[in-house]
Amino acid sequence: MAHACLRRCARPSNNRGVTTADLPRRIAHLDMDAFFASVELLRYPQLQGLPVVIGGRRHTPEDEAQLIAQWGGLENIPLEAFDRLGSYVGRGVITTATYPARKFGLGSAMGMMKAARLCPQAILLPIDFARYRSYSRQFKAVIVSIAPVMEDRGVDEVYIDFTHVPGGQEQGGRVLAARIQQAIQSATGLSCSVGVAPNKLLAKMASEFQKPQGISVVYAEDLQALIWPLPCRKINGIGPKAGAKMQALGIETIADLAARSLPWLVQHFGKSYGAWLHAAAHGQDERPVVTESEPVSMSRETTFVHDLHAVQHKAELGAVFTRLCERVAEDLQRKGYAGRTIGIKLRYANFKSVTREITVEQFTQEAVTIRQIAGQCLRRVPLEQPLRLLGVRVGGLVVWDAAQQQPRSAEKVAIKRHMQSRDLLTLPLF
Numbered sequence: 001m002a003h004a005c006l007r008r009c010a011r012p013s014n015n016r017g018v019t020t021a022d023l024p025r026r027i028a029h030l031d032m033d034a035f036f037a038s039v040e041l042l043r044y045p046q047l048q049g050l051p052v053v054i055g056g057r058r059h060t061p062e063d064e065a066q067l068i069a070q071w072g073g074l075e076n077i078p079l080e081a082f083d084r085l086g087s088y089v090g091r092g093v094i095t096t097a098t099y100p101a102r103k104f105g106l107g108s109a110m111g112m113m114k115a116a117r118l119c120p121q122a123i124l125l126p127i128d129f130a131r132y133r134s135y136s137r138q139f140k141a142v143i144v145s146i147a148p149v150m151e152d153r154g155v156d157e158v159y160i161d162f163t164h165v166p167g168g169q170e171q172g173g174r175v176l177a178a179r180i181q182q183a184i185q186s187a188t189g190l191s192c193s194v195g196v197a198p199n200k201l202l203a204k205m206a207s208e209f210q211k212p213q214g215i216s217v218v219y220a221e222d223l224q225a226l227i228w229p230l231p232c233r234k235i236n237g238i239g240p241k242a243g244a245k246m247q248a249l250g251i252e253t254i255a256d257l258a259a260r261s262l263p264w265l266v267q268h269f270g271k272s273y274g275a276w277l278h279a280a281a282h283g284q285d286e287r288p289v290v291t292e293s294e295p296v297s298m299s300r301e302t303t304f305v306h307d308l309h310a311v312q313h314k315a316e317l318g319a320v321f322t323r324l325c326e327r328v329a330e331d332l333q334r335k336g337y338a339g340r341t342i343g344i345k346l347r348y349a350n351f352k353s354v355t356r357e358i359t360v361e362q363f364t365q366e367a368v369t370i371r372q373i374a375g376q377c378l379r380r381v382p383l384e385q386p387l388r389l390l391g392v393r394v395g396g397l398v399v400w401d402a403a404q405q406q407p408r409s410a411e412k413v414a415i416k417r418h419m420q421s422r423d424l425l426t427l428p429l430f
């Protein structure tokens, strides 16, 4: 099984702090409501309003085909025919639960056996990641068609810079938030919650205030009334460990944290985390919304059907190796990149992995050059043991001007990015 991999690094938009037009910065955090479960309910509308959890098995196309053949459509499956949590035996955890299931105390990451004790009648649906990813792409495409400065934060959430978007300043951003909410609802049938605030930190907290289907607007002057009463753990960046330490130090709420001096926080939490805690407790966060990412490396790897030995299967391995280099070169050329750090990855039959890389003077996107340098890497690893996986990677990428055989100028890169983002806007949603 061969697959391609693209590693990316973030590139910030240039909207930092107050903008050139002196509009106050308005940043939204949008998070889908009970995401995996809501996507499932689109195909099983008969489960609306019921406690439903997603977890355990994987949904397969074969299962689905069989159910459709049996019932003439997924929407026709009677409630009695669905699996119930009470009959689950195993070590699986819940990915998410519908809001009716949350009334029983069910939620993400809870063991299913424990959840079954709390709500045995809850309906249990298998997981279908491909479908959630597809809906994830759809709702994000809706957002960028309305507000183009969007930062992808995972399968069901994004930050959006509202500052310069029509409606983004009206009622603190509520008008634009409602427009986006409706557009997502009509394109996908899914609901979401939005928080709008002066920065990402506060927006992230605000999006949780009125879930599901909520819009919460926070202004800088709301800090004391809306943010300070919350427990410290509500700050994205204060995890279980830091939270426990704070509790031991008598700090429960964000107000308690804000009451501590900067030197005190630095003394107890270290220089950089202490300083960050101080700023966060005072609602300060200058992070820009990161709209695009540039790949830092591209790679191809393959897991062999049977383990291969370097001597015994020399010809076969060599052919696979060359093919991997060609595939990486094709990826680079198609996407317009070149790199000068060439690396390999091997996994032995005992699952131990090794990597080697060599950085050369000249950037390349040519299969022959990649093959030659990757070959040098290969000579630097032990090859006594049989191999189960082989991979080739090109890193240290730059946007490459193939005609001039040199990296593109910053200006041309900016234009290329602009064209790419325009393409995104014209993509069909489905």
Ligand code: TTP
Binding pocket: 031, 032, 033, 034, 035, 036, 037, 094, 095, 096, 097, 108, 109, 155, 156, 211, 212
């Ligand atoms: P969340 O946004 O945390 O949760 P949610 O969308 O289900 O519910 P809410 O309305 O509170 O936002 O996570 C998004 C999806 O990520 C969620 O539907 C399932 C998945 N997920 C897991 O698989 N495991 C987890 O522990 C969490 C937190 C989420």
Ligand code: MG
Binding pocket: 031, 032, 033, 034, 035, 156
């Ligand atoms: Mg969510």
Ligand code: MG
Binding pocket: 031, 032, 156, 157
């Ligand atoms: Mg989320």
